[in-house]
Amino acid sequence: MTPYSLRRLQLATQLDSDSVAIIIGNTEQIRNLNISYPFRQDNDFYYLTGFNEPYCVCVIRPGHDTPYIMFARDSDSHQEVQFGSRAGLNGLETNHGVNRAIDINEFKEKIVGLFEKRHKLFISDNHGQYHDQLGLWLTARQPEHAFDSVKVYREIHQLSPLIAQMRVIKDEHELNLIKQAAHASVQGHIAVMQASAPDVNERVLSATFNRTISDYGCDSVGYGNIVASGNNGICLHYEDNNQPCKAGDMVLTDLGGEYQHYTADISRTFPVNGKFTDAQAALYQVVLDALDASIALVKPGAKWNTLFEANQRVLAQGLLDLGILKGDIEEILASEAQREFTVHKTGHWMGLHVHDVGSYQAPNSNEWTTLEPNMVFTIEPGIYIPANCDKVDAKWRGIAIRIEDDILVTEDGYINLTKQAPRTIAEIETCMSSDKLI
Template structure:
């Protein structure tokens, strides 16, 4: 994950905007991610702390960003792993402090072995200390240990910060509104991910295993530049679709079942998050078609309402109305519409939220401004969110007719709020019943 897809000037600007929100005579400390041991002497693939990356574009572990705001000047300093020929033979090239300063636009850059003496001097005589509190307890402990080093010098006339700010909400708010450069990346990764979903449809047939379809997704991501998945892919055949975060992906696919795929690639740190549900044999049965069209109608109605000024709470109302009315028509819900809405009866089958912010994290940061458990934050241009209604009827649910049992359906798209309304970033992934059946039947015909 390098900053090449976003100009370095944008990262410099982000640091400036962040610092301008701090009080004068303040210092902020933001930590990079750390490598995590998988087993013995092997590590999981490194994933940078996304807020650190947002402010730096720097993708090495263990680094520390320090931003000072004085009355007349904002100063950014990076501490990073030193150049080390032996370590680089084993683990790859490091950028080093000299290159970091020039290539990433920091005012100063030092090796990590200089961190403690330098940061002690930076913290000294500052009024306010800012850090992302509670995200990593070891990092919190490091901050307070540095603070203690300054406090013991009080008899020398050196003061320690007395005010503390959790700077995570400030960065979260900045990340919520995407820049043009970010949106270019998100459009690209969504297009890649949409093609991967179509490839998965084309590869699906009875007798193959869920993990084989997952491999098709990962191959399509990587061959188009999105080397990694943004999250563990869900490839859930039949009743497995009723497990919301099913990632075992180990079962054989069976004729007559649906396959639910929730998967997205990651490009330059930015995530796509798409869900499609389709018949393994390429043709929806009548019950599958009825439930699928109902979920699709609810999703389309919610997406159509997205524009500046509305919110997720309003979209939830739209979705619940459509689902409730449809479930009554199918005989799955029984009762009077108004009472069923008041009772939130459709939540028995639509058991998760309608959507979430999307960006550097798949469940991205940003306040939803909850009020009475409702997400009332007003949409603004530049926000990106998912819209993902679903219906889930487990195989052992004997409260419904047998024809509905074992069906799990979710449809998810990634939507950008624009000045005029919205833009669907994932429209290239087949979604209508006619589109899906056409894609899958064309493959069957070619075999």
């Protein structure tokens, strides 16, 4: 069985024979006139099908003789000459494990018939393509229903929460793809560090990353590149990438290559000219120590919130030791005074989406999620001091530092998938004085 058929089976076991699951794929999006943006499949749809064509709907009927039905575009030689090959309906049944393939143009006509006498409709329509059909799906009767037959009153449920919790635990196939995305992204970050120099534009460093990850099989990035020099790093999701890097500034990079739909997510911060000043080094070490304090706690059974609490304590103590914060450490933590400079939370799940789906709390509970083997997530503490922050000494102003690694929970601890991207001060300065990838 393929990874996708196993996931469909796993999903079906959470439903019952009175259920129908409907998963809507993505459509092409127009960029301008007859030019489309590069197509990317809906993540839930891809997770269950592995199929990467637009205008598709997957129907799963647990316990049925034909449990897996796909509505999709049929073959069309004219369109395929213009825009690329299609699997076609025969190809779906022959090569993609589909029990029955139906032309997408017949979807609205035939979908209700597939419900038969099942009462529960589980819907994943993340882009709202068929929201206008839900009322019809609830109330439509089969044409052959006599007036005195047993009536079927349907109910609609959201399917996404079930898929989301499945996606939190990665299977071996997913882990292999994430590891390759991480490896490619590590090489991309090294190349960016080595391309950095005064007056080099941020867009050049961004393009350097894209060029490098393509050598490792990535044809896209998992999110918009962030290459933020100097005070630009204060903006957490800076994507302009259009300013020249200035000597003496730091560059904050948040870059993740996407490999076969799975992404990495790495942040590094380094001096434009390859050498940390004393102030930059002092702040940088605080952030790195905070990151490592959180990583050290990762193991099955640990609670998600403990990672955040650990790095916040290290960040607060570091800011206190440097004189940026004042007072008692416990009072600082109780009031969250450090959050003025640390800003964001610990990290997030990672996989098909950079901020991947899944709850951070245990199901039906107010308790934080307990870590389990094969969870993958980021840890990314940071310190951000705006250039106009006159409450701190001038040497700290305009420095933004974020360090982010991708962590896999194992049976007895963790693997840092991105540790080869230079992260210590010595590693960064050595890397930037070289011209070779690691």
